[in-house]
Amino acid sequence: MNYPREELQPETGFPFVAGRLRHPKTTRDQDQCKQSFGILGTVNKENDSKVTEFVLMGLSSSWETQLFLFLIFLLFYVAIVLGNLMIVVTVQTNAQLLQSPMYYFLNNLSFIDLCLSCVTVPKMLGDFLQQDKTISFSGCLAQIYFLHFLGASEMFLLTVMAYDRYVAICNPLHYLTVMNRQLCLKLVFACWCGGFLHSITQVILVIQLPFCGPNALDNFYCDVPQVIKLACTETYVVEVLMVSNSGLLSLICFLVLLFSYAVILITLRSHLREAQGKVLSTCASHLTVVSLIFVPCVFIYLRPFCSFSVDKIFSVFFTVITPMLNPLIYTLRNSDMKTAMKKLKGKDMASCCLIKR
DSSP: OOOOOEEEOTTTOOEEETTEEOOOOSHHHHHHHHHHHHHHHHHHHHHSOOOOEEEEOOSOSOHHHHHHHHHHHHHHHHHHHHHHHHHHHHHHTOHHHHHSHHHHHHHHHHHHHHHHHHHHHHHHHHHHTOSOOEEEHHHHHHHHHHHHHHHHHHHHHHHHHHHHHHHHHHSGGGHHHHTOHHHHHHHHHHHHHHHHHHHHHHHHHHHTSOOOSOOEESSSSOOHHHHHTTOSSOOHHHHHHHIIIIIHHHHHHHHHHHHHHHHHHHHGGGSOHHHHHHHHHHHHHHHHHHHHHHHHHHHHHSSOSOOOTTHHHHHHIIIIIHHHHHIIIIITTOHHHHHHHHHHHHHHHHHHHHHHO
């Protein structure tokens, strides 16, 4: 009896009989199959395109809602820029305010808020007017870097400002001696250095991850919690590191702030009622802003492995609402700042009159 001749399939090297692929039964055949499939798998991996951009889901998918949100956030952004820029210009042009530790810190806070709003809001406003909301991978990393650099610097600065208020209220006779110019410069420099180290750590956590699958971010900007969930690998260790870095940083700074204001309030028991009412009003407004910053950060960064729809709302408070409220609460309610602004306005009007003449 003539048996069909066994040959090798030209494409894969698999044995086949009479034109039909034969199931590999021998060890040699199985090795050939593994080797062939390994080569094919390598080719497929090489053909898989890496993620070069991310799609931002934004705050809404409705075109009418996006137009409405565009108008609202445009007004917010204008208020942020004008309010913070006015404070920076006023303090920089007034030597008396610039020499005061409190206004020196407020000047830096307004500058940080001005820069922080520019990281996310312009991109969000542009995305409201187009359907294709994308951001490149390098742009996403840049957004993460500046967001955490400025955000962490602001947290450290708010902690320093709480210490400044503590010294001013609890040790007023030695306030200018303790909070001298050299110490203020060192504290602000330390805040910027702390923000830089924190942001570099966040970028390192993200840049080492492989991204080859879905690229849709459920937010209006790039941030670490959303980005690492798209990685094509196990992210347990990365998320734990994120919690230990961002989450604990936010929580510790928040607790230090609460403790400092609690000490201030306890110290006020020995002061006059008029002074108590004024400082209580100041502490209450400061705690409101501090809560709007730290509570969203603690909520977002201190809980890994899960995400909620309200994360976007907390993100809006951190990136938009707080930079807009800081000038109103910290500075524009202050009588010294109002007086300095009136003087600056008077100088501008006088300059305009001289130019016209």
